[in-house]
Amino acid sequence: MSDIKVEKLKTYIETPLIEIDSMKGVGPFKANKETQEELGFPGEKIDNWKEVAINKIADTVSKYRSVQVFLDICVKCGACTDKCHYYLGTSDPKNMPVARQDLFRSVYRRYFTFSGKYFPKLVGAKDLDDEMLDDWYNYFHQCSQCRRCSVFCPYGIDTAEISMAAREVMNSIGVGQKYSNQILGKVKKIGNNLGMPEPAFKDTLLDLEEEIEQETGVAIRIPIDKKDVEVLLVAPSADFFAEPHIDGFIGYAKVFHQSGVSWTLSSYASEAANFGMFIGSYEVMRQGALRIRKAAIDLGVSRVIVGECGHAWRVAYSFWNTLSGLGGGAGDEYALQLQKQLDKRYPQPQHIIEFTYDLIQQGKLVFDKSRNDHRVVTFHDSCNIARGSNMGDIENGQFILPREVIKAACSNFVDMPIETIKISTFCCGGGGGLLTDDLIELRVKGALPRMQALKQAEESDAVNTMAALCAICKSQFSKVLPYYEFDPYMVVSVHQLVGEAIILDKEPKSKN
Amino acid sequence: MSLISILFILLFYFSLLLFVVGLARKVAQYWRTPAPFKIPIAPAPQTLPKLYLRMLREIFLFESLFKANKWTWFFGWVFHFGLVLLFFRHLVYFWPGELPEILLHSSPLRFAAFPLMLGLLGLLGRRVIVDRVRYISSPSDYLMLILLIAIAFTGALMTFFHNHPNMLLVKNFAQGLITLNWSELPEEGIFLAHIFLVLVLVAIFPISKLLHAPGVFFSPTLNQLDNARKKRHISSWALEKEENENGQDLEKNN
Numbered sequence: 136m137s138d139i140k141v142e143k144l145k146t147y148i149e150t151p152l153i154e155i156d157s158m159k160g161v162g163p164f165k166a167n168k169e170t171q172e173e174l175g176f177p178g179e180k181i182d183n184w185k186e187v188a189i190n191k192i193a194d195t196v197s198k199y200r201s202v203q204v205f206l207d208i209c210v211k212c213g214a215c216t217d218k219c220h221y222y223l224g225t226s227d228p229k230n231m232p233v234a235r236q237d238l239f240r241s242v243y244r245r246y247f248t249f250s251g252k253y254f255p256k257l258v259g260a261k262d263l264d265d266e267m268l269d270d271w272y273n274y275f276h277q278c279s280q281c282r283r284c285s286v287f288c289p290y291g292i293d294t295a296e297i298s299m300a301a302r303e304v305m306n307s308i309g310v311g312q313k314y315s316n317q318i319l320g321k322v323k324k325i326g327n328n329l330g331m332p333e334p335a336f337k338d339t340l341l342d343l344e345e346e347i348e349q350e351t352g353v354a355i356r357i358p359i360d361k362k363d364v365e366v367l368l369v370a371p372s373a374d375f376f377a378e379p380h381i382d383g384f385i386g387y388a389k390v391f392h393q394s395g396v397s398w399t400l401s402s403y404a405s406e407a408a409n410f411g412m413f414i415g416s417y418e419v420m421r422q423g424a425l426r427i428r429k430a431a432i433d434l435g436v437s438r439v440i441v442g443e444c445g446h447a448w449r450v451a452y453s454f455w456n457t458l459s460g461l462g463g464g465a466g467d468e469y470a471l472q473l474q475k476q477l478d479k480r481y482p483q484p485q486h487i488i489e490f491t492y493d494l495i496q497q498g499k500l501v502f503d504k505s506r507n508d509h510r511v512v513t514f515h516d517s518c519n520i521a522r523g524s525n526m527g528d529i530e531n532g533q534f535i536l537p538r539e540v541i542k543a544a545c546s547n548f549v550d551m552p553i554e555t556i557k558i559s560t561f562c563c564g565g566g567g568g569l570l571t572d573d574l575i576e577l578r579v580k581g582a583l584p585r586m587q588a589l590k591q592a593e594e595s596d597a598v599n600t601m602a603a604l605c606a607i608c609k610s611q612f613s614k615v616l617p618y619y620e621f622d623p624y625m626v627v628s629v630h631q632l633v634g635e636a637i638i639l640d641k642e643p644k645s646k647n
Numbered sequence: 648m649s650l651i652s653i654l655f656i657l658l659f660y661f662s663l664l665l666f667v668v669g670l671a672r673k674v675a676q677y678w679r680t681p682a683p684f685k686i687p688i689a690p691a692p693q694t695l696p697k698l699y700l701r702m703l704r705e706i707f708l709f710e711s712l713f714k715a716n717k718w719t720w721f722f723g724w725v726f727h728f729g730l731v732l733l734f735f736r737h738l739v740y741f742w743p744g745e746l747p748e749i750l751l752h753s754s755p756l757r758f759a760a761f762p763l764m765l766g767l768l769g770l771l772g773r774r775v776i777v778d779r780v781r782y783i784s785s786p787s788d789y790l791m792l793i794l795l796i797a798i799a800f801t802g803a804l805m806t807f808f809h810n811h812p813n814m815l816l817v818k819n820f821a822q823g824l825i826t827l828n829w830s831e832l833p834e835e836g837i838f839l840a841h842i843f844l845v846l847v848l849v850a851i852f853p854i855s856k857l858l859h860a861p862g863v864f865f866s867p868t869l870n871q872l873d874n875a876r877k878k879r880h881i882s883s884w885a886l887e888k889e890e891n892e893n894g895q896d897l898e899k900n901n
């Protein structure tokens with residue numbers, strides 16, 4: 136733990152001077168042949184990689200308006216340069232969003248624009264050579280695709296779109312990241328990120344049922360593969376076993392118990408996370424979404440609810456309707472097939488926070504807030520929820536609903552400084568497929584701005600608990616908090632707070 | 648007609664051609680390229696009026712830039728503000744026939760040269776002084792600012808130091824360009840430099856970062872509604888793929 140140099144926390148966020156190449160390196164571990172081929176990518180770096188990569192770039196800019204437009208219109212105003220947590224934490228100028236894009240842009244210019252073809256030096260166009268590819272691999276894996284930069288760019292240029300495209304190009308030539316691609320292989324084969332097979336999955340949850348009953352004296356069920364229930368819950372698989380996630384999962388179960396709404400998990404689609412987004416692959420992301428579509432159809436549910444996971448909620452909220460027709464308002468037969476089955480009275484898909492919030496609004500959940508009185512709680516807005524989704528279909532609902540749910544369960548809530556939350560929230564430092572030990576230095580440094588904000592809240596309001604709404608954030612914080620001399624257990628699930636304060640009935644309420 | 652006049656007339660049409668064709672191609676490309684996903688960036692509007700308001704605020708007030716950096720915003724905004732006013736002022740030359748009332752009173756707009764110049768110098772200063780911005784700047788980024796400064800400088804020199812060519816001659820020349828009834832161009836050096844630099848700017852517009860002007864309208868993070876759950880959004884290529892797959896499924900089932 137100690138070999139990473141961590142700056143002493145200041146109580147404000149300072150923009151560092153650039154330190155060229157301070158994070159230069161070989162990047163995270165590369166995926167092996169088997170892993171790559173599993174996903175349909177070449178097993179290793181192919182011989183004619185340059186040619187294939189350039190064709191892939193051409194293909195990408197013709198399919199993604201975002202990439203095409205963003206590559207063209209950046210004016211190098213510099214407004215985004217101090218907005219990335221990885222730049223603030225590492226001082227490496229290639230972690231400034233515009234400089235990160237420029238790795239891609241310089242190649243695009245070289246091969247696809249008049250000025251870049253004939254006056255490369257003038258416009259900063261560069262050849263795609265080994266050195267450039269190394270920089271791509273290294274620095275496009277120092278972007279958590281958090282989209283903070285996009286909020287501050289006058290043209291909304293979203294570096295996440297570029298880094299997704301870059302990773303897709305690299306995969307197409309056989310250069311993939313071990314961590315993300317291995318996980319995707321597991322989902323493809325087994326159905327969840329952990330590669331936890333069905334029997335183990337069922338056993339774990341059976342044990343959990345027992346534990347909850349022992350602790351609360353109430354028989355709270357965790358149904359699996361139950362047909363013709365109302366709700367299919369799709370949670371990130373970390374919720375089933377990891378700390379502190381699992382206490383949040385218990386919270387969901389308690390809420391379902393109190394609500395009287397029938398629900399189930401699916402052993403076939405036991406994963407909400409969809410790393411297909413991180414590697415920018417439409418096809419891989421779609422396969423993940425189709426698993427959930429299939430589970431919903433097979434189980435005959437009328438609602439799909441997503442657990443506490445950041446990028447999963449962005450994928451569900453923003454992309455499922457596109458990928459698999461899980462949503463509303465389709466004109467095509469394919470999507471309608473599923474949409475007819477879904478209950479139109481509820482948003483589809485729905486977030487567990489929306490579900491809990493609605494129950495609170497209807498007075499169906501009763502809390503004993505005093506059980507959380509030892510806590511002064513603050514809330515970390517996860518980037519994908521904050522900037523790529525909504526909740527409650529009201530403006531800024533993704534900021535309002537989680538806070539209201541927390542406040543319903545806790546008496547002491549304070550926010551961190553305004554420039555570090557909501558639309559301006561800082562990434563935990565581990566998103567976007569970077570939550571791997573081979574990137575630990577980056578993760579620790581990238582957490583700096585959030586840690587500084589937390590420090591401020593600790594000093595001004597004695598905050599001792601940080602609630603999060605994302606499996607990656609929770610794992611990342613548990614790991615990096617000690618580097619900054621915080622208690623790793625201070626990070627909790629929002630539904631852990633709910634679960635601890637909720638007053639349970641012995642018998643599940645019958646549905647009204 | 649003098650050689651210089653002929654050269655400038657040719658240059659004018661050539662630049663205009665590059666501008667129109669280049670820009671049309673770019674806009675057509677942006678238009679055609681599908682946006683496969685809903686990716687509006689927060690705070691994303693959920694209704695059309697709010698979406699239009701967002702775009703208007705971005706385009707006229709540079710809202711996001713304001714959030715990001717007050718200095719860049721200030722210099723950027725006063726520069727563009729000056730630019731718009733001066734553009735309007737220059738209609739005096741190109742307006743066919745009688746000037747409308749409003750243009751007759753547009754003379755004070757010439758003072759817009761000052762905010763324009765202030766903005767440009769500020770932006771150049773930032774580019775040189777702030778290490779982060781210096782790092783991301785290519786020669787073309789400096790040259791673009793220098794080109795604009797040179798245009799502003801030659802324009803201001805003529806306007807404020809009484810070596811302006813006869814306005815009527817300029818107007819005749821400009822009118823001639825439009826009506827194809829060409830006339831002689833005044834040959835003061837500064838004036839020629841001013842015109843030349845503007846034509847260069849016009850010509851390189853579609854192959855430079857000036858594309859941000861049309862591009863901002865096509866930015867999917869800014870111009871999309873936040874309604875992904877309510878309405879299915881799918882790109883032409885994805886739909887095609889889906890239909891092919893479904894076709895295959897049906898074949899398999901039969």
Ligand code: SF4
Nearest residue numbers: 209210212213215288
């Ligand atoms: S804020 Fe946008 S336009 Fe400005 S440098 Fe960054 S990406 Fe480019």
Ligand code: SF4
Nearest residue numbers: 219278279281282284
């Ligand atoms: S998306 Fe996030 S991590 Fe990536 S460059 Fe932008 S601010 Fe940095």
